[in-house]
């Protein structure tokens with residue numbers, strides 16, 4: 001493709017993208033294709049001769065688009081969002097054009113220095129102490145892995161990195177039973193062993209019970225285990241429960257345990273002064289992650305990982321082959337030493353574009369509005385006698401279920417599962433579920449970039465109409 005052709009197709013494509021964004025609501029939110037359907041339409045062998053971009057686009061529209069779930073549709077209420085926004089897309093286009101691989105300062109000084117600055121902006125926006133330094137990771141899962149590996153090394157005087165795990169005491173990691181599965185994954189990968197992840201019971205509001213955490217740590221120490229990391233959640237995946245950071249931090253500090261906080265989704269709400277209480281006890285935190293790629297309108301992937309002691313992180317990850325030795329080492333941030341991958345995308349540019357385009361006040365307005373939508377939905381549910389709220393409504397997550405009178409628990413679970421599938425198959429909205437105390441629970445997250453009250457009202461009407469149709 002020569003530059004003339006590129007220019008022509010790029011202009012066409014920008015038109016296509018703008019049209020897609022304008023019309024995203026006309027697509028079914030959740031793709032309804034069957035397994036294997038898309039694969040069967042793609043040839044088994046690649047073309048031997050060049051094909052035109054127009055042919056590629058035609059196939060993209062005909063074959064691929066039907067198999068896409070439209071996360072940017074404002075009626076996407078499932079999981080947590082993976083929001084994008086126009087300024088993020090524009091920056092992503094530049095990132096792709098530059099094609100920079102930003103593994104070390106020297107391979108793109110601007111990328112390293114902009115990343116350093118963006119992490120300072122974000123740190124101050126969410127109210128972490130000035131002592132924290134940040135790095136962009138691909139995902140929260142990677143950041144939590146980095147935290148657990150660093151905790152493992154700190155607890156063993158960096159001996160597992162050099163000697164392997166033989167002969168060390170069995171390590172223990174703690175989180176609540178509502179913590180994200182990435183904690184369990186990290187514990188597995190870090191060689192700590194899944195059985196050494198202790199899931200602490202939660203209280204009525206689904207947040208970790210600090211008394212039970214203390215008991216578990218004391219008991220483990222008595223049995224000869226080495227507690228190395230506690231993971232707290234600000235906004236669990238199921239209900240957006242907020243763990244008691246201060247109480248957990250005090251326990252970690254008392255027993256010399258690394259305290260990691262996973263705020264993947266809810267971290268963005270910390271830009272609101274009225275949600276700063278969630279970070280009470282911040283001085284005890286060793287590492288913290290949140291995802292601008294969820295709720296800060298910065299397209300996937302972009303995870304902000306902060307550490308109080310960057311030297312412990314670097315000591316855990318650094319490796320210095322000859323070809324990566326530079327004259328600037330030690331004077332600049334070489335982010336390859338701050339996590340698992342060597343190669344790194346220029347993600348800071350997206351953040352720079354998004355934060356400047358919205359400005360902090362407008363980001364706050366959007367996030368606040370999403371939180372208000374959750375309150376409105378909460379009120380609508382309370383007004384329906386056949387429905388019940390299943391967990392405190394935190395931030396932008398509303399958990400509820402259909403509970404018609406005279407139906408037993410088992411049937412209620414089955415009805416809600418059926419309701420969930422029918423709603424999602426309609427293509428008009430997408431929501432997901434969790435199970436709380438054995439109860440199948442529907443869960444709606446009102447935080448898609450462009451969600452407005454009309455989307456929530458229409459979704460709620462469809463939910464109640466569909467549920468009522470069961471009675472007929």
Ligand SMILES: Cc1ncc(COP(=O)(O)O)c(C=O)c1O
Pocket residue numbers: 079080138139140141142180182233235236237262263264265291303
């Ligand atoms: C609380 C929490 N932590 C971690 C993750 C994992 O995020 P990522 O996809 O960035 O690894 C999620 C995903 O939804 C989450 O809800």
